Amino acid sequence: MSAEILSFETGRPAELADGEPSLVVDVEGYEGPLDLLLALARQQKVDLAKISILALADQYLEFIEAARKIRLELAADYLVMAAWLAFLKSRLLLPEPATPDGPSAEEMATALANRLRRLEAIREASNRLMNRPQLQRDIFPRGNPEIIAEIRHPKFTATLFDLLTAYAAQRQQRVLATVHLAKRTVWSLAEARASLERLVGMAEEWSCLDEYLMNYVVDPSQKATVFASSFAAALELVREGAMELNQKQAFAPLYFRKRPPSVTGATSAPDLSVE
Amino acid sequence: MASLAEKRVSDSEDGPADPQARPEELRLLEALLFASTEPLDQATLAKRMPEGVDVKVALAQLQADYAPRGVNLVRVANKWTFRTAADLSWLMTRESTETRRLSRAAIEMLAIIAYHQPVTRAEIEEIRGVATSKGTLDVLMETGWIRPRGRRKTPGRPLTFGTTEAFLSQFSLEALSDLPGLDELKGTGLLDSRLPSGFSVPAPSDDVTLREDEDPLEPGDSLELLLAPAAEPETGEGS
């Protein structure tokens, strides 16, 4: 956006002894046309509120003209500003049109003056800001801070819903588990037969079936199923010739033994009766 | 600062010796030591100080200056540095809270304690059908939602547990009796409606009065002992 310096060595606008602004054509030193305008305005050596925009426009145009004479390549925005200032100048010099559309020349000039004042004000502010004592440049924080140990306090979360769900699930689970056991307490024929086969293997002498069966009866409520299944299984084993059963009379205890290998057929006719 | 300058003046009028009239080198030393990222030895400090300053004397005076303060000037490995006063180490901790979810086991146990209190650990295990890990009980104690309330009058005198006020406030319950009963649990579908007729849900009470089968906790019944491997000491707010 800025052009090179061609013939002028100093980078900054200086002032002549008589207060006349010298014209140092060096766009390099400016940050855009507004910056240049501000520099020119300062050469008027008056309060920015009282600068003559007309004089300022003249100065600017003169500067641009000089730059062009020495073939200084000007960025477009400098030329745009020049055109605008030329327009403003003509408006300021001519009488106001009867029905002005848009802002009057006076208003345009004031707006420009305000922009210059605003830019200058922010520059002043930025100077003052940068002149404040700055951290790590002028003032310093604690260089070797101490470690602050962190103690973590857990904060537990749980909702009433969690609680109730957990409670209901647990209680229910236990109840359902009992139901399962009840189902399994049916003493199946296969189970009864397997148990009897084991028993018969050991029973060389007459033994009381009821006593053995009682060992399996965990709960009185299971008595019926254990006895029924075992009795049926016993009959089957007798039929297969694996064991013998004996009962003195109806409802008397049942005795059983392994069928002796030498004897064929029952030694004493079993008097079978069903309970 | 202006007011302070005045204060200094008035101070100096009070007594013959003005303790505030500090030599400039003390200001320099304290600034250097404060800003330094590491302890500084006397030679390094001397190099930075204006000529003619007896750094050793200045350091001794600075050390005396700071001795009663919350920050002391200390010498570590022959180097000088500011350190928080030893008696304020408790202050150098930052407490933070971290949100933790209770484990399923802990919630289950809590639920049983809530409904069946006062209840012993063995009874909880019986209801749950599984042994309880000690950690779970520890966590529950940490929540502050349960407390040991007494000892059951049975062999072994096991602890009985109950819930606390913190429990009520956590679960937004006005009273323990606000816990839903059997019918409400069934109504919300949490309990199966086809449960056997003998199934019941206790009407819980956290009455602080001990029951007939409870003995009070004994003075020596510190939680530390009760729960064996100690949880970290807590700021005792417990009941």
Add this chain to the structure above:
Amino acid sequence: MASLAEKRVSDSEDGPADPQARPEELRLLEALLFASTEPLDQATLAKRMPEGVDVKVALAQLQADYAPRGVNLVRVANKWTFRTAADLSWLMTRESTETRRLSRAAIEMLAIIAYHQPVTRAEIEEIRGVATSKGTLDVLMETGWIRPRGRRKTPGRPLTFGTTEAFLSQFSLEALSDLPGLDELKGTGLLDSRLPSGFSVPAPSDDVTLREDEDPLEPGDSLELLLAPAAEPETGEGS
């Protein structure tokens, strides 16, 4: 230390008011503030203090205590911290890691953001009368002193920029209202970039609350994307 303790005792016998009998809370405050890496606000300090301590009063006293020292208690961004005294910067140069040198353009831009915030890039350019290179904005973002805070509710929804707490801390400002020359700027009506002078003059605000004409940043507003395409160079001539 022993000698100092004696000194304190003898002091207290001298006069009715004993300047050395410092309240314990001053020790606590100085310990906390000395140890901390970050400035601490009054509420945080109060939480760490014993109950019943008027932290505000204690801080004021501590500030006065340290005002003549080489280390001062200062308030930045409404938080308290110890910093070396500004007049000792000559002594501290060696502590300085490298000072960031900002270009004139960057400094001006920073000032405009500070005094005019929330402000868009186009508004900054309008004030400076020149387009801003992306590099300058990048450099400023890197300092951590400015941040994009929202989007202006105007066509194109340009980003609005503001300063951060780090900015206040860097320039030892308690709040934006302490910006140098702010009152003059407000008085001359030069603060608002958008309105012609004479209209209401808003004070700069780094309040995280967005203004009425600001939208929040969107989740996808990554800085890379935000800053990538240079805004059209607006050489705003006469508005």
